[in-house]
Amino acid sequence: MRYSFIQPPKNNFVARIADQRVGYFTTRVTDLSSKDVTPYRDLVERWHLEKADPEKEISPPVKPITFWLENTTPIELRDFIVEGVLAWNEAFLKAGFENAIEVKIQPDDADWDAGDIRYNVLRWTSSPNPPFGGYGPSFVNPRTGEILGADIMLEWVYLTNRINLKKLVPSKYMCSHGSLVQEGKLLADLINDDDPEVIKQSIIRLTLHEVGHTLGLNHNFKASHLHNATDIHNKEITSKLGLTSSVMEYPAVNLAPVGVKQGDYYDVKPGLYDQWAIEFGYRPDLDEDKEKLYWKDQTNQS
Ligand SMILES: [Zn+2]
Incomplete structure (x- = not known):
């Protein structure tokens, strides 16, 4: 077994109390000196984003969230993956940030490994018995919920016609x-005769x-x-709203019934709920309950 240690950041990150109506992963912090019957708070897990110009309604962040595409990613799919990552920037506009997320390609001669935790990497793997089809783990500061790094695993098998029978009943933890x-992609390819939009929209989604x-x-x-x-099935509507x-x-793949023109197969941008959720999680001037921000003082001392 191997343990890795990461030095927690010293910054002015403000913990945000979770609200069960908005679906965030959370980190629980307990005040062990409190006599309160519920001496704990669930903190939203989120990145540290600060406006470069706090006076502006919409500003670039001081430091954007940077994702890297692993250099093993097939060249013909890279644009779709980049488009899927950058599409999130629209949601961050609601939170007051422009260009909150950026994407770079890991150079072929990079002197760092894609597994290096200092880099947030969209990995590309091809395994004989893949345990996943894509998942996005992250690690956080346990005192504040600040996301410190993340990797996304994308697996080749899910673009093939090879179905892993053992995985027909997925694990509830994955x-x-x-x-x-x-x-969905297999079905759409069969019905719509390998329409190139199927692969594009399924990768972006x-x-x-x-x-x-x-x-x-x-x-x-x-x-x-x-x-x-x-x-x-009306692209004019779905291109704006998802x-x-x-x-x-x-979602199931969106296939038009016989006699109806095929529209979008999958979402290619964050939905209305996602934009609202990002605003809740990332808007800096959200009216916080000052008493709850007690946790800011408790959790940022290092
Ligand atoms: Zn998921």
């Missing part, structure tokens, strides 16, 4: 979005979902129904 997208996890967002399984049965209200949902 994100099975990848395998669901694979099933998978990336959006897994990056959403690394931004702190949990699943939202109430987000399927945003449109009626007619509007959902197909569902959250990319943290596990």
